[in-house]
Amino acid sequence: MVVSDTESFIGDLRAQSQRYHSLHPFHVMMNEGGLSRRQIQGWVANRFYYQENIPRKDAAILANCPDRGVRRRWIRRIHDHDGTADGEGGIEAWLRLGEAAGLTREEMWDERHVVPGVRFAVDAYVNFARTRPWVEAVASSLTELFAPDLMAERLDAFERFYTWIDPAGLAYFRARLTQAPRDSEHALEVVMEHCRTPDEQSRAVAALSFKNDVLWSMMDAIDRAYPSSTGQRDA
Ligand code: AHQ
DSSP, X not given: OOOOOHHHHHHHHHHGGGXXXXXXXXXXXXXXXXXXXXXXXXXXXXXXXXXXXXXXXHHHHHHHOOOHHHHXXXXXXXXXXXXXXXXXXXXXXXXXXXXXXXXXXXXXXXXXXXXXXXXXXXXXXXHHHHHSOHHHHHHHGGGGGSHHHHHHHHHHHHHHHOTTSOGGGGHHHHHHHHXXXXXXXXXXXXXXXXXXXXXXXXXXXXXXXXXXXXXXXHHHXXXXXXXXXXXXXXX
16 A cells, blocks of 8 residues: 655645635735624624534534544534533524624524525535545544634734624634634544545545635625725724
């Protein structure tokens, strides 16, 4: 069995950071404080559709995964998002972010603001996890290797530029600062353990590239639906 070297494989995975959605113009504008209230609200409402689908994506991976040890750790992701009781978890924290940004829980749950491109990208991600080999679905979550820098930059930007949002609403991003590295460390361990041949490794890189496309096309759809007005920045 041909085993390609680990370093070049990790290098190929990390090179995907060049296509991460932190580089999307909408996120660049966000982190420079250039978004309007309406653009922030549109982004929060559309990203809620992504957040509420993450536990179902992770449950799909659990359903396909034969390894008890992996399932023991992977299930934590579902508890992180769903919580273990009302008022807990990332989905709840995202609802509070939305309320802090002036949205109602009802308009986030009823998906009235979700644009087609976001719905299709998120549904494609969930279906990828349901239908692809479970290790490829694990590999697709490795965009989280690149998330901590983005979370830190975003938190700083929200605290500096979007002071109309109650800082308590930013708790979601603070939690990701520790959850994302913990999750990506586990996902990388699984991928390094199960992707030994060149073919397995190229499929893992392709899965990560697919996820970058999911995140990028979500941002394209949000950017299109919530364009910057001619340089104005309303409060
Ligand atoms: O809030 C995010 C989250 O819960 C997850 C789960 C993980 C996955 O399993 O694919 N990816 C992810 C991400 C979250 N937030 C994104 C952001 O920019 O706020 C980043 C995204 C990711 O990097 O994949």
